[in-house]
Amino acid sequence: MKLLVTGGAGFIGSHIVEHALSDGHEVAVLDDLSTGRRENVPAGVALFEVDLRNREATERVIKDFKPTVVSHQAAQASVSISVRDPAFDVTVNVIGSINLFDACATSGVELLIFASTGGAIYGEVPEPARARENDALLPYSPYAISKLTVEKLLHFYQGERGLNYRVLRYANIYGPRQDAHGEAGVVAIFAERMLKGDPIQVNARRQLGDAGCVRDYTYVSDVARANLAAAAGRVEQLVTNVGTGVSVSTSELAGMMQRTLGIEATIKQGPHRAGDLERSVLDPSRCTQLLGPPTSMAVGLATTLEWYRAHRSS
Ligand SMILES: NC(=O)c1ccc[n+]([C@@H]2O[C@H](COP(=O)([O-])OP(=O)(O)OC[C@H]3O[C@@H](n4cnc5c(N)ncnc54)[C@H](O)[C@@H]3O)[C@@H](O)[C@H]2O)c1
The missing domain is CATH 3.40.50.720 (NAD(P)-binding Rossmann-like Domain)
Incomplete structure (x- = not known):
């Protein structure tokens, strides 16, 4: 084609x-x-x-x-x-x-x-x-x-x-080449900050200090x-x-990324960001029927973080 x-x-x-x-x-x-x-x-x-x-x-x-x-x-x-x-x-x-x-x-x-x-x-x-x-x-x-x-x-x-x-x-899509300088793309933003040794921020789902918004990272x-x-x-x-149908909070994501990178990041808590949905998770049945099971976060994050390690900006 x-x-x-x-x-x-x-x-x-x-x-x-x-x-x-x-x-x-x-x-x-x-x-x-x-x-x-x-x-x-x-x-x-x-x-x-x-x-x-x-x-x-x-x-x-x-x-x-x-x-x-x-x-x-x-x-x-x-x-x-x-x-x-x-x-x-x-x-x-x-x-x-x-x-x-x-x-x-x-x-x-x-x-x-x-x-x-x-x-x-x-x-x-x-x-x-x-x-x-x-x-x-x-x-x-x-x-x-x-x-x-x-x-x-x-x-x-x-x-x-x-x-x-x-x-x-x-x-919510993540992977190599996502822009870490935009306003979305939490995986890219966290990856760059963790690799530089900078703190990361978990914005609240409702109240300061909670686990953050829930997303379907694909x-x-x-x-x-x-x-x-x-x-x-x-x-x-x-x-x-x-999508994957799997619910992951921002704190859970931060934990997975730290373990994958072997880095302990400083985590700051931020307020709820105006306009952010609290929870967004998709039913992936149609897609799964077509393509088989989605890539697990363990595999997807490992490949993505390896890429950010190799392409870190400073
Ligand atoms: N990244 C996500 O999590 C996500 C989730 C849902 C939907 N989407 C959709 O997926 C698509 C790709 O998103 P992405 O994350 O790769 O974003 P991106 O910003 O990396 O890619 C968008 C591309 O469109 C180009 N573009 C923007 N305005 C244009 C214009 N007027 N004329 C020609 N080109 C133009 C940009 O230069 C860029 O290369 C978008 O339609 C986005 O809305 C993305």
Whole structure:
């Protein structure tokens, strides 16, 4: 297949590119390098340095490369930026996506895969539940609202323009190449700080000193494999969660990372961060049926921390 990965110079997109190459597909990347890096794009893969908000340039990429499948990962991916600047989020995540979908529909792209958010679209997931694909959707942040809007737009584009699609709703993804300087990505942030000997901070779930928010930490290779399964037409349902179903608090995560690294970090307690969901865990049944069991945190963290050790910034 000819696969175009938007956001392919970013964290998750670059893993999709790597997996697609090793499966023998022809791959190109569309990315404006706003948070992505040129060095994340493997040699020999065409990089179209284009902003999705530029409608004509986006259309040109689709016309020139003529992908059969598009994996749409490019996004303003920060919840807190979306809270500070909803208009920016909507312009990149909604208008940018519309520009891409128009180009794909007119050029006869066979399938579009969309990176949505399982971590934010369901709202609070109370103990002991795991969010299922058909559960009520209660997005709160402009980021999550944009992602849901794009899911709904895909339904429209399929009905009116014949654009075939699959939505993958990712949990909290971690792995090599995640940016430790952004505002999300606690594994990346903790890894860099622990390796430098700096203290780490556990923000409260409710009250100062508790174990912190609960998340479903999912290894990035599982996300790449889900994208490639979807690209190969192996995902039947329109919407599939990509997660593990395992609940891990920030304190538990810090403990696992310390043991894996053999480092005892100084842990500071912080207040609850405004806008953070207390608990978000996904039901991974559909994904597990497709790909088998998810990568365990022991294996995922070991590989990730080895990478951060080898690539530490100072
Ligand atoms: N990381 C997670 O835990 C997580 C969870 C759920 C969903 N997602 C989604 O997965 C996708 C990838 O996220 P990531 O964590 O790899 O983030 P990332 O910031 O590393 O990757 C996003 C990429 O999109 C590019 N981009 C941003 N705006 C663009 C624009 N206007 N035009 C072209 N390219 C643009 C960036 O340069 C970057 O390379 C995003 O859609 C994100 O919303 C991520």
